[in-house]
Amino acid sequence: MASLSFLHLSSATRFTPRATPINHRARTQKSFSIRSQSAPVLSQDELKKLAADKAVESVKSGMVLGLGTGSTAAFVVDKLGQLLSTGQLSNIVGIPTSKRTQEQAASLNIPLSTLDLHPHIDLAIDGADEVDPNLDLVKGRGGALLREKMVEAASSSFIVVADDSKLVSGLGGSGLAMPVEVVQFCWKYNLVRLEGLFNELGCEAKLRLAGDGSEKPYVTDNGNYIVDLYFKNPIKDGFAAGKEISAMEGVVEHGLFLGMATSVIVAGKTGVEVMTK
Numbered sequence: 207m208a209s210l211s212f213l214h215l216s217s218a219t220r221f222t223p224r225a226t227p228i229n230h231r232a233r234t235q236k237s238f239s240i241r242s243q244s245a246p247v248l249s250q251d252e253l254k255k256l257a258a259d260k261a262v263e264s265v266k267s268g269m270v271l272g273l274g275t276g277s278t279a280a281f282v283v284d285k286l287g288q289l290l291s292t293g294q295l296s297n298i299v300g301i302p303t304s305k306r307t308q309e310q311a312a313s314l315n316i317p318l319s320t321l322d323l324h325p326h327i328d329l330a331i332d333g334a335d336e337v338d339p340n341l342d343l344v345k346g347r348g349g350a351l352l353r354e355k356m357v358e359a360a361s362s363s364f365i366v367v368a369d370d371s372k373l374v375s376g377l378g379g380s381g382l383a384m385p386v387e388v389v390q391f392c393w394k395y396n397l398v399r400l401e402g403l404f405n406e407l408g409c410e411a412k413l414r415l416a417g418d419g420s421e422k423p424y425v426t427d428n429g430n431y432i433v434d435l436y437f438k439n440p441i442k443d444g445f446a447a448g449k450e451i452s453a454m455e456g457v458v459e460h461g462l463f464l465g466m467a468t469s470v471i472v473a474g475k476t477g478v479e480v481m482t483k
């Protein structure tokens with residue numbers, strides 16, 4: 207069981223241990239939570255920051271760190287920059303999972319390197335789009351899934367940081383995108399095949415657009431497209447689904463991150479919970 211000493215809480219937000227874990231956590235072997243006595247109303251960004259700060263407590267000087275991508279991971283990178291600038295951390299090397307994170311970390315003077323030079327990473331910290339009760343994840347709505355998966359698979363520990371809107375009972379269950387990165391060549395051929403693979407789950411596949419009002423496709427840091435899969439019903443067997451997607455020629459990577467997370471730090475209106483397997 208994780209010890210309470212792991213939890214360092216700010217004086218601004220006071221928490222007390224909660225006796226009964228909520229249902230979502232019941233299937234994880236170890237989980238505990240802390241709850242606000244005064245129930246302050248925190249914004250989603252404040253929740254993300256709370257989870258990020260908690261995760262950064264696991265960072266030690268001298269570590270090689272996987273730096274995630276997205277709005278929650280950005281709070282982690284901010285905090286690391288802050289601790290490095292005040293000398294509370296030193297000798298850190300960051301391996302960024304996207305060009306965006308690389309730019310943010312560089313602007314904060316966080317020393318950066320690559321997987322080529324540091325093939326073994328001590329700890330990766332990243333956000334997620336969905337977290338299920340087994341700590342399996344959907345990731346990649348920010349488009350960084352390929353580099354994230356490479357970096358996080360090379361990490362001895364992988365801490366996920368999230369607000370409680372990311373909790374689902376089954377992957378794909380949010381009804382939001384489960385991304386698949388595909389090569390540009392004949393992307394429609396693969397879009398149709400991916401949709402067909404999950405017919406019985408009421409899957410709809412859409413090419414991700416750049417989001418600038420044009421009909422231009424979104425292009426990943428690796429020069430590929432993303433096909434987003436939207437499910438009416440959650441995926442029953444994530445491992446089987448991942449295997450079938452990966453077997454398709456032209457598929458580069460999918461957003462199912464299965465059996466990878468060491469722990470998940472979830473911040474919600476009622477407090478922060480550390481979930482471990």
Ligand SMILES: O=C[C@H](O)[C@H](O)[C@H](O)COP(=O)(O)O
Nearest residue numbers: 276277278333346348349350
């Ligand atoms: O490609 C993006 C990543 O997988 C993000 O970590 C994920 O989308 C979560 O992002 P956010 O923290 O912004 O919700």
